[in-house]
Amino acid sequence: MTAPSLPSPGPRVVRTTCPYCAVQCNFDVHVENGLAVKLMPTKECPVARGTVCKKGLAALNDLRHPERLTDPLLRKNGQLVPVSWAEALAYVRDALTPLLDSNPAAVGVYGSGSLTNEKTYLLGKFARLALKTPNIDYNGRYCMASASAALNRTVGYDRGLGFPLGEMAGSDLILLVGANIAETLPPIMQYLKAAKDRGGAVYSIDPRATVTAKVAGHHLAVRPGSDGVLALGLIHLMKRWGKIRPTAPAHGLAEVLAQATAYPSQRVAAECGIPESELLLLAKRYAEATKPLILTGRGAEQHAHGTDTVQAWLNLSYLTGHFGKPGGGYGTLTGQGNGQGGREHGQKNDQLPGARSLRDPRHRAEMAALWGCAPDDLPQPGLSAQNLLNACGQDGGIEALIVLGSNPVVSAAGAGQITENLKALKHLIVIDFLPSETAKLATLVLPGGMWCEEEGTTTNLEGRVQRRRKAITAPGAAREDWRILCDLAAAVGRPQGFEYASFRELQDEFFRATRGGKADYSGLSAERLDRASVQWPVRHADGPDTPHAYAPTYPTADGWATLHVPELPAPAPARQLTLTTGRLGHHYQSGTQTRRNTALLSKNGADHGVQVHPETARDYGLRVGEEVILRTAHGQVTLPLTLNPGLRPDTVFLPFHWPGAANLLTDPHTLDPHSQMPAFKATAVTLLPAHAAVFPSARSGLEVVLG
Ligand SMILES: Nc1nc2c(c(=O)[nH]1)N[C@H]1C(S)=C(S)[C@@H](COP(=O)(O)OP(=O)(O)OC[C@H]3O[C@@H](n4cnc5c(=O)[nH]c(N)nc54)[C@H](O)[C@@H]3O)O[C@H]1N2
Ligand SMILES: Nc1nc2c(c(=O)[nH]1)N[C@H]1C(S)=C(S)[C@@H](COP(=O)(O)OP(=O)(O)OC[C@H]3O[C@@H](n4cnc5c(=O)[nH]c(N)nc54)[C@H](O)[C@@H]3O)O[C@H]1N2
Ligand code: SF4
Ligand SMILES: [Mo]
Numbered sequence: 001m002t003a004p005s006l007p008s009p010g011p012r013v014v015r016t017t018c019p020y021c022a023v024q025c026n027f028d029v030h031v032e033n034g035l036a037v038k039l040m041p042t043k044e045c046p047v048a049r050g051t052v053c054k055k056g057l058a059a060l061n062d063l064r065h066p067e068r069l070t071d072p073l074l075r076k077n078g079q080l081v082p083v084s085w086a087e088a089l090a091y092v093r094d095a096l097t098p099l100l101d102s103n104p105a106a107v108g109v110y111g112s113g114s115l116t117n118e119k120t121y122l123l124g125k126f127a128r129l130a131l132k133t134p135n136i137d138y139n140g141r142y143c144m145a146s147a148s149a150a151l152n153r154t155v156g157y158d159r160g161l162g163f164p165l166g167e168m169a170g171s172d173l174i175l176l177v178g179a180n181i182a183e184t185l186p187p188i189m190q191y192l193k194a195a196k197d198r199g200g201a202v203y204s205i206d207p208r209a210t211v212t213a214k215v216a217g218h219h220l221a222v223r224p225g226s227d228g229v230l231a232l233g234l235i236h237l238m239k240r241w242g243k244i245r246p247t248a249p250a251h252g253l254a255e256v257l258a259q260a261t262a263y264p265s266q267r268v269a270a271e272c273g274i275p276e277s278e279l280l281l282l283a284k285r286y287a288e289a290t291k292p293l294i295l296t297g298r299g300a301e302q303h304a305h306g307t308d309t310v311q312a313w314l315n316l317s318y319l320t321g322h323f324g325k326p327g328g329g330y331g332t333l334t335g336q337g338n339g340q341g342g343r344e345h346g347q348k349n350d351q352l353p354g355a356r357s358l359r360d361p362r363h364r365a366e367m368a369a370l371w372g373c374a375p376d377d378l379p380q381p382g383l384s385a386q387n388l389l390n391a392c393g394q395d396g397g398i399e400a401l402i403v404l405g406s407n408p409v410v411s412a413a414g415a416g417q418i419t420e421n422l423k424a425l426k427h428l429i430v431i432d433f434l435p436s437e438t439a440k441l442a443t444l445v446l447p448g449g450m451w452c453e454e455e456g457t458t459t460n461l462e463g464r465v466q467r468r469r470k471a472i473t474a475p476g477a478a479r480e481d482w483r484i485l486c487d488l489a490a491a492v493g494r495p496q497g498f499e500y501a502s503f504r505e506l507q508d509e510f511f512r513a514t515r516g517g518k519a520d521y522s523g524l525s526a527e528r529l530d531r532a533s534v535q536w537p538v539r540h541a542d543g544p545d546t547p548h549a550y551a552p553t554y555p556t557a558d559g560w561a562t563l564h565v566p567e568l569p570a571p572a573p574a575r576q577l578t579l580t581t582g583r584l585g586h587h588y589q590s591g592t593q594t595r596r597n598t599a600l601l602s603k604n605g606a607d608h609g610v611q612v613h614p615e616t617a618r619d620y621g622l623r624v625g626e627e628v629i630l631r632t633a634h635g636q637v638t639l640p641l642t643l644n645p646g647l648r649p650d651t652v653f654l655p656f657h658w659p660g661a662a663n664l665l666t667d668p669h670t671l672d673p674h675s676q677m678p679a680f681k682a683t684a685v686t687l688l689p690a691h692a693a694v695f696p697s698a699r700s701g702l703e704v705v706l707g
Helices: 085-102 117-131 145-155 165-170 186-197 211-216 227-240 253-260 265-272 276-288 306-319 361-371 385-390 415-423 481-491 503-513 526-531 614-619
Strands: 012-017 026-032 035-041 073-076 079-082 107-111 136-138 173-177 201-205 217-220 292-296 329-332 400-404 427-432 444-447 456-459 464-468 578-582 610-612 627-632 635-643 651-655 686-689 694-697 702-705
Touching: 012 464, 073 085, 085 107, 085 400, 085 427, 085 444, 085 481, 107 117, 107 385, 117 136, 117 361, 117 456, 117 481, 117 503, 136 385, 145 306, 145 329, 165 186, 173 211, 173 276, 186 201, 186 211, 201 211, 211 217, 217 276, 227 253, 227 265, 227 276, 227 306, 253 306, 265 276, 292 306, 306 329, 361 503, 385 415, 400 481, 456 503, 464 526, 610 614, 610 627, 614 635
Parallel strands: 107 136, 107 400, 173 201, 173 292, 201 217, 292 329, 400 427, 427 444, 578 651, 610 635
Antiparallel strands: 012 026, 026 035, 073 079, 073 444, 456 464, 610 651, 627 635, 627 686, 694 702
16 A cells, blocks of 8 residues: 555645535635644535534534544553554454454444445445455434335435425425424525525424424424324325325325325324314415425434334325425435435445445346455345344354444443443444544544545535545544555455555545446546536436436336335323434534534533423423433433423433433334334333432322332
8 A cells, every 4th residue: 555645734725525414514624734724614515505503613623632543542451552553453353353264244344424435335345345244234224214215115216305405495385304404404494594585384393392493483393203194194185185196107106095094184183292273284285385395304214113204204295296306395304424325335234335235136246246256255134233233242143343433332222231232242343533432442443534634525415426625634643444444454364355556546446336326426536526516326427417316217126116005103102201312403423523522512511401391390390400310111311401391291302412311211122124223213201300219100190119
């Protein structure tokens, strides 16, 4: 390998993309003496058009944070101590080679939607070709996987938004179903406001009255988990009102319409916990709209019936002829920086690059030819994310895990059990740039590169591929992640296919690998992306890109869509208190980056508390600011109480950015059968004051003494 390229020392300005969310705002990073000194938004950004959010603006702070990892750390006598790369890689050789020789499936790989396309591609290739393990998956399973599963089984592929974001402004009715974009994807609010300015109506469908709901102007506070029923209620009314005119012929139309007859508005209003009049008003608006746009977020999707919930909304859009039309239809709001590209290029347990299937003999043959192996050498699909973590440290399960770009000690469902599982591993190798809670458990930590220390591409929530350019060099002995993966392949004695002379060689191979896949990037090059960003597929160097992804016909066996009949659970018992979880505007994900960033630290420190409706607090005898115990079938936590009058009284809300909090309470075992998504957004919970020795089960009057 050649030495890393050193950027020139003089002052420079490098345009790159944000390390955080799926909007992928463009910034100009000003570099002086090899350090990033200033970050400026640019009006030329095709997505955010010159706006950024507070996280993006503060992104430089972590680059040279005092806790930044600059050396490999190896666990010796219980402590992580700095070692040379030679010693770190010798550990990798000694740890992994015996497992790879006897049972490669005992080595797991856990990736991330934060990784660039090139790293995603390389991680999948590394698992299949160097490690030969079937057990690779990634944190996107926790993210938009339910929407992805619904789109894939309906129209054969999945690009979160099938149209350019700017077209949102032309919609006359926008339904945000479980998406709090004012806090999670702030620059998109400009398109929402533009739609409102033109007379469009915007609804937030969310158990909480969020900032987004206030700007939207219309709020339907549904019970957690009831969104699918709401969609069936709308289909029922559209049918009654003669509004069914499907986008194109499709399989399953009759079955889907037949199911909706069982969902009259009275039933639907009761199950969703909303007034029937509000349901009828929404239905009337939907029926009259010319370009209604349904956008789902994690609130609708992160359930054990998330795929079927999304399916119900997708069916509504398709049946009423809006799906796939410019400015209208259905889309999912992808979350992570490269949440879109991260789900296309082979870090999923069942996937090969270009959104190919690991189960398809033709796809296997295509990748085997590119990688110079026999198709049968490629493993079959392995465990999906939560099952992979559940299998860690278990008899006959995963003995060594490599983590790149995730912090499952905070973000996995049932995080208490997962933490014990990770501790029980023989080897936990974490590649990170900061000491995340997961890195702190590792046997080996490898210091990786941060966003503007690496070259690459990311694909944003509308399928727009952009360059993420390198502005500075990683500090100390930290290395770019792609080089670390190549080093690991060499360490286990399988360097073939990982001997790139430059990043460019890897990037060009990645673009080539997607040729002929559903997510085809083969018409791309760094030079083309320098001229303009593009939306995939892009099949030829001089050919067009694809702003509208979902025009019929579809990449399915016969070109038709297949609408599936959603299977929805019975509503939760009326008196049940439900815990839901989500995000705050100034924190990102498991918090490794934002909890260290002084520009983002909360002013009052109460933001990690549990949000409860004042009426519920009164019912349970709780006072503001006091510590309360939350208990579910999966765990218990004690946190300060915050009142939120904008929340449904039968729902409590907890942000998930902190360790020892939300995910100690979530269920690691009950997964969506189609997407393998845990139910992050609905867990039956009980509350009690932390000072109380007895547990007043408020609504039943029973008292349970805590052990
Ligand atoms: N500030 C910030 N921005 C982020 C992130 C971050 O961590 N912080 N993460 C990024 C990522 S990876 C993602 S996936 C996106 C997520 O973006 P969003 O989907 O907007 O985020 P969440 O807060 O998880 O959930 C959205 C809303 O769903 C509501 N909700 C909970 N349960 C239900 C339900 O059953 N039905 C309905 N209709 N609503 C429900 C919650 O009250 C919440 O307001 O954000 C991205 N942007
Ligand atoms: N209860 C609850 N749990 C949830 C959710 C929820 O709404 N509620 N949301 C789920 C969702 S949508 C998501 S996406 C997950 C996210 O949760 P995680 O999968 O934990 O993702 P991050 O917090 O982004 O973790 C990224 C880690 O990798 C590091 N990192 C980031 N980028 C890179 C990189 O390029 N290279 C290297 N080497 N390291 C990197 C960061 O420092 C950090 O430690 O959480 C899920 N968990
Ligand atoms: S976090 Fe998202 S919205 Fe904020 S600046 Fe970064 S890409 Fe833009
Ligand atoms: Mo996500």
